[in-house]
Amino acid sequence: MRGRVPVAVLALALVVAGLAARFAVRTLQTARHGDARDFAILYTGAHLFRHGASFYEPDMVNSEGVNRNAALVAEARRLGTLHAHDSLVHIHQFSYPPFAVLPFVPFSALGWRHAVGAWLALSAALLVAAFAWIARAAGLGAVAALTLAAIFLTWEPLENSMGLGQINQLVLALLALFVWALASGRAALGGAALGVATALRVHPALFIGWLAWRGKWRAFGVACLTAVACTALAAATVGWAATAEYVTRVAPQYGYGTVPGQLGNLSLTGWIVATGHGLVPSLPLGAWRAAGAVASLAVLAGAVIVLRPPGPVAPARLVPELGLVALVLLLIAPNTTINHLVFTLLPLAVLVDATLRDGSLGRAAWLALALVLIGAVDDYYQHPGLTAGPAVLLAGIKTYGLAILAALALTTLGRPVEAT
Known part of the structure; x- marks a missing residue:
């Protein structure tokens, strides 16, 4: 006779089912009507690649958003991938390494709206795979896995990433495969997944540094x-x-903290620049950027x-x-x-998993606060009214959540016992 399923598991399963259905409906709406603004540049870039034209736009000033690559604008207009911000009609800048365009070339065989639907469907599958690999690597039980699923499905970062059609779903799946493969003794598979992720976004290279530190x-x-x-294939x-x-020209634009009036950079450097400039606008931005770089190096040194x-x-x-390394990466990235x-x-x-295992109310309270700051509060933190004066401190809520x-995460490490 089968044992009875615990009530907590059944209750959480019902909650996750409802949230998953909501996520599916919103994804379908995005596929049918959304701008998918980041996928738009990947899709348009793939078309330009096929035509032998450049998809980069190093002369674009990010704070203005005005496109200056005539071929890019013409192709985006032909494909229908331009979008509007009030009077500004443009397309996002291609900010990834050249290799990132190659996985999206097959989507260029489809019309724009069908390509969006195909990419979002693949993105959803990648998210399921990423979740499964991470849950297995972390050894989550049913209650912990369902709790994590419920949190993730309500997570504003996930909704934002899917709404934009971001490449993040692919990179997340590759990093999750890396973690699971490493935890299960499949070093070569894990290394290959991490290498592809690094070629797509560069930042995962920090995990390569961790591999060297741990002698893997x-x-x-x-x-x-x-x-x-x-990288050689892309070249x-x-x-x-x-x-x-x-x-030489594109990546350096993302190597600085945010500029006045922009609060979207949630890294430590971005927070220091936005907060410092908002409180003491008389100091040059370069001074705040330098302070942010020093603080980021200090965090990296502390992690070491x-x-x-x-x-x-x-x-x-x-x-x-690896969980701690992921958080350090998000904090110290430019x-x-x-x-x-x-x-x-x-x-x-x-x-x-740690919170449910030890039942600590203190850890649960702090985790809940971070979940609210990062995952529950929408884009108010970018309100223009938060760019100057003491109010700028409210704009840093996502960075506070990361911190x-x-x-x-430090409390989950335990003693640094060497493997035998």
Whole structure:
């Protein structure tokens, strides 16, 4: 005779079913009517790549948003991928390495609206795979997995990322595969997944540094070789000129903190620049950017100290460490936006599991606060009224949430026991 399913599991399953249905409906609405603004540039870029034209726009000033690549604008107008902000009609800048255009070339065989639907359907499948890999790597039980699913389905970063048609769903799935493969002893598979993720977005390279720190040389070598191979493939197909343009002109635009009047950069540097300029506007932005860079380096150095000594660690500590690295990455990256916070799925899995296991009300309260700050409050934090004076402190709520998660992640590491 079958045992009875615990009431908590049934209750959570019902909640998740309702939230999943809501997520599916909103995704369908986006597919039919949404702008999918980030997918638009990937799709348009794929068309330009097929025509042998440049999809980069290094002369575009991000604070203005005015397109200056005539070929890009003409192609976007032909494809119907332009979108409007009041009187400004434009398309987002292609901000990724050249390799990122290649996975989207197949979508260029479809019309715009069908391509959006296909990409969002694939994105949903990638999210399911990412969730499954992370849940397995973290060893989540039914209650913890359902709780995490409920949180993630209500997560503003997820809604934002899906609404924009972001590449994040692909990168998240690759990072989740990396974590699961590493935790299950599949070093080569994990390294390959991490290498592709790094070629797509660069920032995951921090995990490659972690592999070297922990002496996981097989995964490290495969990750490096894969990233180099993907970059070389892009150079051979897209062209060396595009690679040089990205490295010298496009990427540096995202290496600075936010500018006055923009509150969307949630990294530590972005918070310091926005807050510092809002409170003391007489100081030049360069001073605040320098302060942000120093603070980011200090956080990175602190993470290295926490993760001492180098070398192998016990398997039980592996996933919590990777969760901490993910949070450190989001804090120290030059530019972190709301949709990037989908990468908190791994540390959330670790923290939800730890909170449910130990039953600590203190940890639960702090976790709940971080969930509200990051996942429940909408775009008010970018309101123009929060750009100056003491009110600018309210604009940093997402950064505060990240800092809380990072502090909580430290409590999940336990003793740095070396693997035997």
